[in-house]
Amino acid sequence: MQILKQLKLTTVAALALTTATIASAETIVLDVVAWKGNEAQPAGFPELLAKFEAENPDIDVELTYVARKDVDKLIPPRLQAGTPPDVTMVDPSLNKLWGDAGFLQDLGQDSEWYGNLKDSVKSILARGDEINIMPLEVIGMGNFVNMGILREHGIENPPLTLDEVVAVCKALEGTDINPMIFAGGFPAMLWVGANGMAVDGPARGEYSTGERKFVDDELFNASLNSVRTLVDEGCFDPKLQAGLDPWSTALEEFKSGRSAMLPQGAWNIGQFSRVEGLDFVFAPMPSVNSEVGMALDLVGPGWAIPRDSSQPEAAAKFIEFFTKEENLSVFLDAEGAYSPFVDAADVMPELAASYGAAREQDSLILWPFSTLEFSKTLQREWEESLTGFLLNLDEDNAETLQRWDDTVEDDL
Amino acid sequence: MSMTDQTTTAPSARKKIDPNLVRKRARMIISHGLVLLLVFIMVMPLIYMVMMSFKTATEISQDPLGLPGSLYLDNYIRALSSMGYVRSVINSLGITISVIVLVVLIGSLAAYPLARIESRTSRIIVMIMALGLATPNFVTITPIYVIFRDLGLLDTYLGIVLAFTALKLPLAVFFYTGFIAALPREMEEAARLDGCSNLQIFWYVIRPLLTPVTATLALFVMLMVWNDFTYPLLLLTDKDKFTVMIAVYRFVGATGIDPTMLFPAAVLGSLPLLALFIVFQRRIVGGATAGAVK
Numbered sequence: 001m002q003i004l005k006q007l008k009l010t011t012v013a014a015l016a017l018t019t020a021t022i023a024s025a026e027t028i029v030l031d032v033v034a035w036k037g038n039e040a041q042p043a044g045f046p047e048l049l050a051k052f053e054a055e056n057p058d059i060d061v062e063l064t065y066v067a068r069k070d071v072d073k074l075i076p077p078r079l080q081a082g083t084p085p086d087v088t089m090v091d092p093s094l095n096k097l098w099g100d101a102g103f104l105q106d107l108g109q110d111s112e113w114y115g116n117l118k119d120s121v122k123s124i125l126a127r128g129d130e131i132n133i134m135p136l137e138v139i140g141m142g143n144f145v146n147m148g149i150l151r152e153h154g155i156e157n158p159p160l161t162l163d164e165v166v167a168v169c170k171a172l173e174g175t176d177i178n179p180m181i182f183a184g185g186f187p188a189m190l191w192v193g194a195n196g197m198a199v200d201g202p203a204r205g206e207y208s209t210g211e212r213k214f215v216d217d218e219l220f221n222a223s224l225n226s227v228r229t230l231v232d233e234g235c236f237d238p239k240l241q242a243g244l245d246p247w248s249t250a251l252e253e254f255k256s257g258r259s260a261m262l263p264q265g266a267w268n269i270g271q272f273s274r275v276e277g278l279d280f281v282f283a284p285m286p287s288v289n290s291e292v293g294m295a296l297d298l299v300g301p302g303w304a305i306p307r308d309s310s311q312p313e314a315a316a317k318f319i320e321f322f323t324k325e326e327n328l329s330v331f332l333d334a335e336g337a338y339s340p341f342v343d344a345a346d347v348m349p350e351l352a353a354s355y356g357a358a359r360e361q362d363s364l365i366l367w368p369f370s371t372l373e374f375s376k377t378l379q380r381e382w383e384e385s386l387t388g389f390l391l392n393l394d395e396d397n398a399e400t401l402q403r404w405d406d407t408v409e410d411d412l
Numbered sequence: 413m414s415m416t417d418q419t420t421t422a423p424s425a426r427k428k429i430d431p432n433l434v435r436k437r438a439r440m441i442i443s444h445g446l447v448l449l450l451v452f453i454m455v456m457p458l459i460y461m462v463m464m465s466f467k468t469a470t471e472i473s474q475d476p477l478g479l480p481g482s483l484y485l486d487n488y489i490r491a492l493s494s495m496g497y498v499r500s501v502i503n504s505l506g507i508t509i510s511v512i513v514l515v516v517l518i519g520s521l522a523a524y525p526l527a528r529i530e531s532r533t534s535r536i537i538v539m540i541m542a543l544g545l546a547t548p549n550f551v552t553i554t555p556i557y558v559i560f561r562d563l564g565l566l567d568t569y570l571g572i573v574l575a576f577t578a579l580k581l582p583l584a585v586f587f588y589t590g591f592i593a594a595l596p597r598e599m600e601e602a603a604r605l606d607g608c609s610n611l612q613i614f615w616y617v618i619r620p621l622l623t624p625v626t627a628t629l630a631l632f633v634m635l636m637v638w639n640d641f642t643y644p645l646l647l648l649t650d651k652d653k654f655t656v657m658i659a660v661y662r663f664v665g666a667t668g669i670d671p672t673m674l675f676p677a678a679v680l681g682s683l684p685l686l687a688l689f690i691v692f693q694r695r696i697v698g699g700a701t702a703g704a705v706k
Contacts, residue, residue: 039673040665068666074646077557251668255473267667
């Protein structure tokens with residue numbers, strides 16, 4: 001009897017082990033690489049991946065976080081060796097670079113989601129009759145404004161023009177509040193871009209082909225002059241701001257509630273919203289070229305399937321999952337971004353209403369560095385030269401703008 | 413006061429304010445002050461990191477340089493829960509120690525003949541090794557990945573240990589060759605007369621003399637391997653094999669950081685290294701300074 005019982009137990013255990021082995025053998029591990037979805041920027045991924053795995057019990061998603069700056073270094077060896085991740089995050093520049101090299105699969109322009117993409121996005125991302133990327137977002141870049149501070153000083157609305165910004169700086173004169181964070185890298189670029197480009201102005205492509213020169217351009221010259229106006233009106237100390245890190249210190253400075261304005265991207269809405277007592281709005285960039293401010297939209301990253309993906313079917317399911325509005329909206333909500341698809345629900349919070357209003361009034365420019373109209377090298381040149389400009393405002397505009405033209409020439 | 417009093421007290425007063433002693437003391441105070449200032453400058457970022465790790469999000473944003481109101485441990489609990497800490501520390505320790513052992517062993521064995529055989533070939537090999545030091549990381553990354561794929565070493569501990577060993581060997585050969593070349597040959601010649609083979613001479617005569625340079629090299633290699641996340645991220649895909657620095661790296665975002673998670677993670681990431689240093693402090697410092705005075 002005892003032997004029979006032991007035999008039964010052994011059989012059950014063996015069966016259970018066999019079943020478990022078969023089950024694990026059938027589970028597909030999907031290797032996904034992204035520069036979002038980590039603890040610092042969850043982007044709704046924990047929730048979305050759990051949902052995807054629940055809907056696809058045979059797929060186990062292994063998300064590996066690789067920062068955007070390290071993707072250029074870490075993923076090409078895997079693409080070249082034929083052992084890439086099954087799905088990888090790409091942005092427009094990687095889409096072009098890896099797509100042109102033949103490393104990415106064609107996702108098909110005959111798909112339903114491709115048909116629903118906004119034309120402006122399609123025109124940037126499609127490569128001939130191929131599409132290698134399923135874009136996830138179009139995200140705004142504008143001016144974060146601490147409305148608590150402004151209201152205390154009798155200003156009820158976020159500034160949308162240069163004059164209104166100057167009025168804010170004047171109102172805060174003599175207080176211990178820093179009117180504006182104008183870090184040399186990114187915020188300075190946003191200001192100069194928003195004031196140097198106009199909706200009905202020259203096409204960005206004219207600059208990058210060398211047809212139009214930055215150095216002779218009235219708009220960009222006026223834009224640099226507007227920075228001098230900000231300094232003259234006491235909006236910020238250029239020497240202090242030149243070296244400020246826009247990705248850490250500047251954000252903490254705004255969160256501390258000691259600064260009234262910060263040009264940055266909408267991806268910060270989430271983290272700023274978690275700061276207790278921070279009463280802020282996300283407004284379009286104040287501009288001399290628009291009465292309602294300038295919305296700067298950045299075509300964000302998306303998913304791509306590498307050519308040698310070992311799980312192309314599971315990868316396709318993964319991408320299909322993100323094309324559904326109920327799933328994508330979770331990501332967009334966490335990011336503070338707009339959908340790249342037509343007729344998609346707007347999930348932007350009320351605090352971004354003025355940014356939305358500028359977009360609706362077509363006071364909108366697609367950030368040329370994300371549409372690849374301006375190159376990555378030009379972007380680096382903008383960052384570096386604007387830091388130099390802040391350190392020496394007496395320098396002629398031509399010193400800065402000529403550097404941009406030289407970079408364009410080198411790119412050509 | 414009489415004249416006599418003045419003459420009797422004068423020598424003792426002069427003794428009290430001996431200018432040499434004053435100068436010596438002043439020099440000592442200044443040098444100690446400078447050392448303290450330098451130590452403070454070097455330690456400040458560490459103190460700041462530890463201070464920040466115990467602050468709430470509100471405290472960090474409102475008073476970034478101030479002391480924490482209390483020891484807020486929730487940051488550590490949150491960081492620990494998402495780091496897979498123990499496993500990743502074990503991985504880092506295993507990889508780092510294996511690399512140090514291999515680099516020291518192979519590097520010293522390779523350097524001995526290179527330092528002792530005076531030929532053009534030796535000099536060329538040393539120069540090639542030195543070139544390895546100057547080669548940027550991104551140049552070697554693809555070849556290493558492809559070779560390791562062909563050898564079936566991707567996603568294995570052996571693979572990552574061999575990769576780091578290969579990358580740090582030039583440094584070891586460079587360190588050891590210079591050091592061995594400066595050692596007198598008399599002891600080796602005596603050992604050879606006693607019938608020692610080359611390997612025995614290396615093991616019983618040269619190796620003990622390498623302690624100072626080995627301590628310095630081990631420290632260098634330990635820091636480089638422990639803090640590197642590029643190669644582990646490239647060669648490993650199984651999360652259970654990830655090192656502690658990859659776990660810390662997850663807290664740095666593309667467009668910002670969450671200081672309440674990053675700082676405790678950074679403290680936790682460097683803690684084992686600090687513990688190792690404290691445990692072996694005497695040996696490391698002793699080794700590094702041995703032979704400094706002849």
